[in-house]
Amino acid sequence: MNFSVHFDEATLDRLNKAVERSGMTRNRIIVTAVQEWLARNEEKDWPEALKTHFRNPAPELAEEVLDFQAWRATAIPSESGVRW
Known part of the structure:
Protein backbone atom coordinates (compact mmCIF):
# COMPACT_ATOMS: atom_id res chain seq x y z
CA MET A 1 0.00 0.00 0.00
CA ASN A 2 1.32 3.43 -0.87
CA PHE A 3 0.62 6.64 1.00
CA SER A 4 2.27 10.00 1.56
CA VAL A 5 4.13 11.07 4.66
CA HIS A 6 5.12 14.69 5.18
CA PHE A 7 8.21 15.55 7.25
CA ASP A 8 9.45 18.89 8.48
CA GLU A 9 12.76 20.06 6.97
CA ALA A 10 14.89 19.13 9.97
CA THR A 11 13.54 15.57 10.05
CA LEU A 12 13.92 15.21 6.29
CA ASP A 13 17.54 16.40 6.53
CA ARG A 14 18.24 13.83 9.27
CA LEU A 15 16.56 11.11 7.22
CA ASN A 16 18.63 11.95 4.13
CA LYS A 17 21.84 11.81 6.20
CA ALA A 18 20.77 8.41 7.55
CA VAL A 19 20.28 7.22 3.95
CA GLU A 20 23.84 8.26 3.10
CA ARG A 21 25.28 6.58 6.21
CA SER A 22 23.30 3.35 6.02
CA GLY A 23 22.98 2.81 2.28
CA MET A 24 19.29 2.02 2.83
CA THR A 25 16.53 3.79 0.95
CA ARG A 26 14.33 6.34 2.69
CA ASN A 27 11.36 4.02 2.30
CA ARG A 28 13.26 1.11 3.90
CA ILE A 29 14.30 3.28 6.87
CA ILE A 30 10.73 4.49 7.37
CA VAL A 31 9.28 0.95 7.10
CA THR A 32 11.87 -0.37 9.56
CA ALA A 33 11.14 2.46 12.00
CA VAL A 34 7.39 1.82 11.87
CA GLN A 35 7.85 -1.94 12.30
CA GLU A 36 10.13 -1.42 15.30
CA TRP A 37 7.70 1.07 16.87
CA LEU A 38 4.80 -1.36 16.42
CA ALA A 39 6.80 -4.22 17.93
CA ARG A 40 7.49 -2.11 21.03
CA ASN A 41 4.04 -0.57 21.37
CA GLU A 42 1.50 -3.16 20.29
CA GLU A 43 -0.51 -4.68 23.09
Whole structure:
Protein backbone atom coordinates (compact mmCIF):
# COMPACT_ATOMS: atom_id res chain seq x y z
CA MET A 1 0.00 0.00 0.00
CA ASN A 2 1.32 3.43 -0.87
CA PHE A 3 0.62 6.64 1.00
CA SER A 4 2.27 10.00 1.56
CA VAL A 5 4.13 11.07 4.66
CA HIS A 6 5.12 14.69 5.18
CA PHE A 7 8.21 15.55 7.25
CA ASP A 8 9.45 18.89 8.48
CA GLU A 9 12.76 20.06 6.97
CA ALA A 10 14.89 19.13 9.97
CA THR A 11 13.54 15.57 10.05
CA LEU A 12 13.92 15.21 6.29
CA ASP A 13 17.54 16.40 6.53
CA ARG A 14 18.24 13.83 9.27
CA LEU A 15 16.56 11.11 7.22
CA ASN A 16 18.63 11.95 4.13
CA LYS A 17 21.84 11.81 6.20
CA ALA A 18 20.77 8.41 7.55
CA VAL A 19 20.28 7.22 3.95
CA GLU A 20 23.84 8.26 3.10
CA ARG A 21 25.28 6.58 6.21
CA SER A 22 23.30 3.35 6.02
CA GLY A 23 22.98 2.81 2.28
CA MET A 24 19.29 2.02 2.83
CA THR A 25 16.53 3.79 0.95
CA ARG A 26 14.33 6.34 2.69
CA ASN A 27 11.36 4.02 2.30
CA ARG A 28 13.26 1.11 3.90
CA ILE A 29 14.30 3.28 6.87
CA ILE A 30 10.73 4.49 7.37
CA VAL A 31 9.28 0.95 7.10
CA THR A 32 11.87 -0.37 9.56
CA ALA A 33 11.14 2.46 12.00
CA VAL A 34 7.39 1.82 11.87
CA GLN A 35 7.85 -1.94 12.30
CA GLU A 36 10.13 -1.42 15.30
CA TRP A 37 7.70 1.07 16.87
CA LEU A 38 4.80 -1.36 16.42
CA ALA A 39 6.80 -4.22 17.93
CA ARG A 40 7.49 -2.11 21.03
CA ASN A 41 4.04 -0.57 21.37
CA GLU A 42 1.50 -3.16 20.29
CA GLU A 43 -0.51 -4.68 23.09
CA LYS A 44 1.25 -7.70 24.51
CA ASP A 45 -0.70 -10.72 25.67
CA TRP A 46 -0.01 -13.22 28.44
CA PRO A 47 1.00 -16.76 27.44
CA GLU A 48 -1.99 -19.11 27.20
CA ALA A 49 -0.71 -21.35 30.02
CA LEU A 50 -0.56 -18.36 32.34
CA LYS A 51 -4.05 -17.15 31.40
CA THR A 52 -5.41 -20.66 32.05
CA HIS A 53 -3.62 -20.78 35.38
CA PHE A 54 -5.22 -17.54 36.59
CA ARG A 55 -8.69 -18.51 35.31
CA ASN A 56 -8.56 -21.43 37.75
CA PRO A 57 -10.05 -20.31 41.12
CA ALA A 58 -7.68 -22.67 42.97
CA PRO A 59 -4.50 -22.96 40.85
CA GLU A 60 -2.61 -24.62 43.69
CA LEU A 61 -4.92 -27.66 43.28
CA ALA A 62 -4.16 -28.08 39.57
CA GLU A 63 -2.51 -31.33 38.51
CA GLU A 64 0.28 -29.51 36.74
CA VAL A 65 2.25 -26.77 38.48
CA LEU A 66 2.96 -23.77 36.29
CA ASP A 67 6.62 -22.78 36.12
CA PHE A 68 6.47 -18.99 36.18
CA GLN A 69 10.20 -18.63 35.61
CA ALA A 70 9.92 -20.37 32.23
CA TRP A 71 7.81 -17.58 30.73
CA ARG A 72 9.31 -14.75 32.75
CA ALA A 73 12.58 -14.88 30.81
CA THR A 74 10.70 -14.18 27.58
CA ALA A 75 8.70 -11.24 28.97
CA ILE A 76 9.70 -7.97 27.36
CA PRO A 77 9.92 -4.92 29.64
CA SER A 78 7.68 -2.05 28.60
CA GLU A 79 8.98 1.42 27.79
CA SER A 80 8.17 2.44 31.39
CA GLY A 81 10.49 -0.28 32.68
CA VAL A 82 7.68 -2.23 34.30
CA ARG A 83 7.94 -6.01 33.86
CA TRP A 84 5.03 -8.41 33.90
